[in-house]
Amino acid sequence: MSPATEYRYNRLTWEDMNKVIAMQKVVLLPTGSTEQHGPHLPLDVDTFLTESVCLEVGRRASDRVLILPPVAYGLNLHHMDFPGTIHIEPDVFIAFGLNITKSVAYHGFTKILIVNGHGSNGPLVDLIARKTVLETDSLCGTVSYFSLAMEAFQKIRDTSVIAHADEFETSLYLHLAPERVRKDKIGKGDDVMGKYVSSDSTSNYPVRFHDIWGRWTQVGVHGDATAATAEKGKIIFEAAVSGLMDVVDEWRNWPVAERSDQHARPVQSQIRW
Template sequence: MKLAEMTTVEVDQLSRDVVVVIPTGSLEQHGPHLPLFTDSILATAVSEAVERAIPDKVLLLPTVWMGASAHHQAFAGTVSASMAGYIAAVQDAVRAMTRHHFTKFFLINGHGGNVDPNGVALREIKAENPDLTVGASNYYTFCESEGEKLLRGPLKRIRHACEAETSLMLHVAPHLVRLDKAQDGGLVTSPETSGLILHFDEQTDVGSYGYPSYGTAQVGEALFNAAVTGLVRNLSAIYEGFVLVSRDEG
């Protein structure tokens, strides 16, 4: 079910076991070949496919499109929420639905910069109301093992405006992809370091990272289907109810 298309009467009659799903995206630069709305387009498309697969189990809200994108702000067109503003938007949506007595919430995220604030937003909500079931996952987390097998370029992980994201866009919205403009590249630290917080203009001149020129719609379809399958399984378990069992039984 899609909340935006329902009437208040229909919402009133819904089972409160449904999982309220909120996609989270961004409006930020995606290099010379992908549109600014890429993360929102992909998070929305995956979420809508999940809703079509299990319409009675999920209540899909419109996408929170203004993401936490300060690390992309050096590039033209990026529109970022402040961290506090983004967290407030997510929490306001959840709290509004708790007023209507929904108890299960899941964020389907399409943007790396939203990961930390999604966690903060939901941890604060859970601290206020421990009886709620709350969670978040990046849709692309469910594509990772498929990506390792299918991606043809040297980078097998999913990064920003990379082969994987370009492939997904070639599957979902091919008319918005300027593949002839794609540029492969991106900088790594030397010596190798981990844990650094870097802005994108420090890591790439053009805004993309990885090997977008290898992108294909066929790989995009496989990644998309893996994301939908994984999320359908995850959300079905949350809808049907889970128990916590000892590690040996699990």
């Protein structure tokens, strides 16, 4: 595969890199987790699903994207009551992710996009992107793959809660790797629903709150995976892939404007924050 059409960042040599930097491919960083996903799904759900969406975008738009190896760990102390989960402290995660994006920027890529698959990483990847913009000459944004598929999912969903190892994630996993889903273990989560507070992960409830999972579920599922099907997963996957391709194209063309300083007198530009 030539550098122009190779979409996996670490399959390139350093000589290839000069060619793809000149092409200004958009660099995607998938971020997931290693985290319990109920009795029916493996711990790799968030990493596997977001990386699968990114890699498919790479296959379809290989002339304009590069996919970094994923960050497969995230903020997860709330899942520690379930065996196997790995937790990374927020400050460690932000520092680690920022080191990746700054390295990419250093080499000359000007457009970086973090594609998140683990909801609890959301505030952290936002900060990584913001810090990248402030500390480099490149632009970095974030998007969650699930947000890009939500409009399509709304039309086919049969359950009311979107949260964790639910109809959405289980359907997508059934589409991509059905042999890894323990189908006899698929069940309904034990959700806790109030008027303002709930275990739903969407923004439909005004109070943002996330309890320790050993406190609000016995099975590690919120939402209802019994409604999951591979057919729904295919629709979710196609929506996420085509949505991410649109995002990549807009992001690639987004202008990096010249910065203008409105001070009338010289500023103390030696100050570092």
